Amino acid sequence: MATDSWAQAVDEQEAAAESISSLQIKDKPEENGTVSNATEPSSGAAKSEADGKTKTADEDDKEDKAAQSLLNKLIRNDLVNTTNQVEVLQKDPNSPLYSVKSFEELRLKPQLLQGVYAMGFNRPSKIQETALPMMLAEPPQNLIAQSQSGTGKTAAFVLAMLSHVDPNNKYPQCLCVSPTYELALQTGKVIEQMGKYYPEVKLVYAIRGNKLQRGMKLQEQIVIGTPGTMLDWCSKFKFIDPKKIRVFVLDEADVMIATQGHQDQSIRIQRMLPKNCQMLLFSATFEESVWSFAQRIVPDPNIIKLKREEETLDTIKQYYVLCNSKEEKFHALCNIYGAITIAQAMIFCHTRKTAGWLAGELSREGHQVALLSGEMQVEQRAAVIERFRDGKEKVLVTTNVCARGIDVEQVSVVINFDLPVDKDGNPDNETYLHRIGRTGRFGKRGLAINMVDSKMSMNILSRIQEHFNKKIERLDTDDLDEIEKIAS
């Protein structure tokens, strides 16, 4: 069919463009390179680690994951609610494993307990319950911990670092490696907040653009930075004596390994550290590649994993709408618009271009919609999501790339304006589940509407239906009564 080949060609081209997302480069810290834990980095024109080079596909992918991670941090205002169970694999199964239900039980320094409460934490999160006693144990224990984004990993290792440093010793004792400049700054902020009542402990950022005088020795106890600069500071410039490091944290390992260079640099740093240095590695996901990297970095680890929540489509009603073209899909969408805006809806398109077009057309029809697009900077995307979450717009038009990880509880309708397909044009079942799984959360009912505009997309829909073994029923968009019944 003509529509098929047209749509496919355009989509392939645009999907390739979609994978390139930009990370906003923030200001660089003070020229002397040091930032105390009470000070914000000042402005300047720092460059990203990848700046000035031709980007490889790997780097694009890394940026995308890093941008996603940063976006998650910027839009999140709470601990992510998880019903998952924690799975613990101890290096020594005979040693008793403690799990704490309160921060008091950890016997933290009073200044740190004050910091924790000032941040509004009342009790440890699931991952913190198990990870904190291990991290604070004497002798120190190594740890590999996986837990989804937003479950409290950063807060956990920051507390561990602040607990282990000796403020009387004026040299670096904890190194924390993050995949990008921006992520390092975010973690630095948590250290500053949590260490607010412990001003003797100082922090410095080992990030590109932070020029130190040759021959100087750092006096700050905690160094946070990106792997390249951190490695230079340890080996080439010797600002840090790696032999004195007591805690080494590798954060966002899944983002880190998207760049081979970062992986190698992290391993080189780790090799310079003393045998008794505590190694802590954190990741939101745990596929094979992360796992093998983790094992190279962390000897004899304790392992904490979150068991996967059962993914189910049971509470989501799925429908499809049959059309002949993109324009017909648009008209069908306008027909059901009133019904879907009873609650909040997300509309997914395959490409930025379609998303932009659709948002424009909907606005021209007088509908108030938000557009979340890959070319926006991370902070702009965060602002769009924030507005949507606050209900300022009822409909969000977006693509896969920038919608990953968005958790808006009140979304009860998901529309696949384009069905999710992979590079080869086969159904992308995982993305389908991910998209429509935004509705029906925590047992609430949800509605998913798939727009089909060709034989090819009908075929894709049938294959998705077979994969999940769930019936997707046809919806007649001219029958408004039926739609309102479903949506309400």
Ligand SMILES: Nc1ncnc2c1ncn2[C@@H]1O[C@H](COP(=O)(O)OP(=O)(O)OP(=O)(O)O)[C@@H](O)[C@H]1O
């Ligand atoms: N025990 C707690 N009680 C309440 N809020 C918490 C607690 N621990 C962390 N938070 C808050 O929850 C949010 C997520 O925590 P945190 O950033 O530590 O998660 P994370 O797992 O490190 O996320 P990411 O994978 O994105 O780095 C933050 O806003 C943090 O301040």
